[in-house]
Amino acid sequence: MKLTLNKRPDSVEELIAQLRDKLSLQYEFKLQYEDQDFNNALCNLTEISDLPERATLKIIPIVTLHLTTISSPSTRSETSECSTADTEILSTAGTSPLLRHQQWPEFFNTPNFSVDVNYRLRQGDLAYMKDGTRLTPSRDMKHDILQKLAETVYSFKAYPDDDDFSSVAKSLISKHPCLTEPGSQPGWYGWKNSLKFKMANYRTKLRKAGCEDVAINGGKISKVNPQGESSSKNIKRPKRGEANYLPNLPEGHDETSLENARKILTEEMKKKTPNGTLISQMMDQTFPLRRREILKKEPAVQNMVERWPALFTERQVFAEFNRITSRNLEADFFEALDQHTPGFIQLFKSRKGSVGQKLTELMQSINWPTPDVTEQRSVVLKGIPIVLGDDSRDFFKTCFDTTRDEALSSVTVGVLTVLSEDSPQEGPSSMQLEPISTDIVLEGGIVMENIKNFPQAVCLLFGLIYALHLEYPKFMANTLMFLQRVMLGLGTKTLSPKLLTLQNALLD
Known part of the structure; x- marks a missing residue:
C-alpha cells in the first residue's frame, strides 16, 4: 500500500500511531x-533517523500482553525515564512457555479429567446422591486424577504448602462427593496425602526434564544422590508468593544469546532518550537470565546496577514485580494503603504511652482541615513500624543536604529523604519541609534517586527487594511482612501474633 505523510514523524512511536490510524x-x-x-535487507526500525525519505516498510504483527498501570493522579509519575506511554507492552514472543501469569486462586477449581474418568465420576456422583454409595476408584483412575491435579497445581506453584494441598483436596470432594473417604478423618484427608506424594513425583519428572525452578534443588540428598547436601539446607523455592521464581530460558535462546541482548539493553540505557518499548520487550525476554543470575550467583546490588541499569527505573521495577508475582505492585500497593488509611489513623489516635506519643508527633504533619493524600500515606507508612515494634530510624532516614554523606553511611537499606538546610524551619516537624530528593538505598549505596515522594519510594523499594531477591532487614521484618501478606496478600496466609493483632485491630 502506498502512503504519503504530510510531515515526517518525530519518533518511531509517532510513525506507528499514524500508521495505525491511517490503515485502521x-x-x-x-x-x-x-x-x-x-542491500535493501529488512531491518528493525528503532530510530526514526534511520528511515529514508522514501521508504519501503513492512508491518510485523506481534502477540502482546498489555499491563495497564492503574493509578490516581496523585500516584501517577509525571516524569518518565523511557519514551513510552503509561501502558507497558510486553511481547510474549520468545518468552518461556512455563511462565505463570496468576497467583494461587482464593478458591481452587478442580479441573476436568479425561473423558472416561469424568464419565465414571459422574455416574459415581449420581449413585452417591441417590443412596450414599461411595466410589472406590481403580488404581489407574486414581493415578489419572492425581496426575491432572498435580499438573494444575504446578501451573500455580511448584512447591505448594499444606494449606494449598488442603484446598485442592476439599475442592475435589466438593465437586465429586462420591470420592469422599469413610472414617473419622475429614473425607478428603487421604486425597491430600496422596497428592503430596504425587506432587513430589511430578517435580522429580520435571527436574529430569530440565525445569529450572525444581532442577535448582536437584543436588539435595536422596536415595539416588546420597552424597548431596541436606534437603533442609538452602533450598531454593518461592517464599513470598513468587509466581515465577526461576523460569526456563525462552525457546530458541541460550545464555549467550540473552547475554548479547543484555548488552544491547545496557547500550540503549546510555542514550538520552531510550526506546521504552524496546527496553520493555528485551527486559521481558531476558527475565529468565536475570533470575538465574540473581538466585544462583547472588551478586552484589552494585553489580546489578552496572549490568542491568534498566531494572533500576520506575517502569521496570513495577514490570519486574509483575513478571515475578503476576501482580500490579503500584496499583495494588496504593489501593491497599488508601483502603487501610482511615483504620490506621483511628488506631494511631487510640494508642497510649510512649507508642501513642510517637504516633501523635507523627500525625502533626497532617493538615487536618484539608489533608493531603501523600501526607496521610507517609504517616501511615512511618507509623506501621512504630505499632509493630520495628526500628525504622535507619530505614526511613531524613537528613539535610549538607549531611547527606554522613547519613548515607548509617543506612544499609531504606529510603533517604534529603532536605535543604536553607529551607524555612516552620511547623512542628521536619516532615513538613519539601524534600529536594528522595532516594532508595540498597547495600549502602543509592540505586534510585529523585523519587517524586516518600510513599512512591517505599513502594519502589519493596519492588526492588523482590526483583533482587533480598532478605528483609531484621529491624523492619514485621513491617515488610505486613505489607507483603496483609496489604498485598502475597505468600502464606499464616500470620505471626503481632501481624494478626494489627490486622484484627484494623478490622474492628
Missing part, C-alpha cells in the same frame, strides 16, 4: 524497513 490497524506491530546499507 487494530493490533500491535513493529516495523521493518529496507536498509540500503545492507
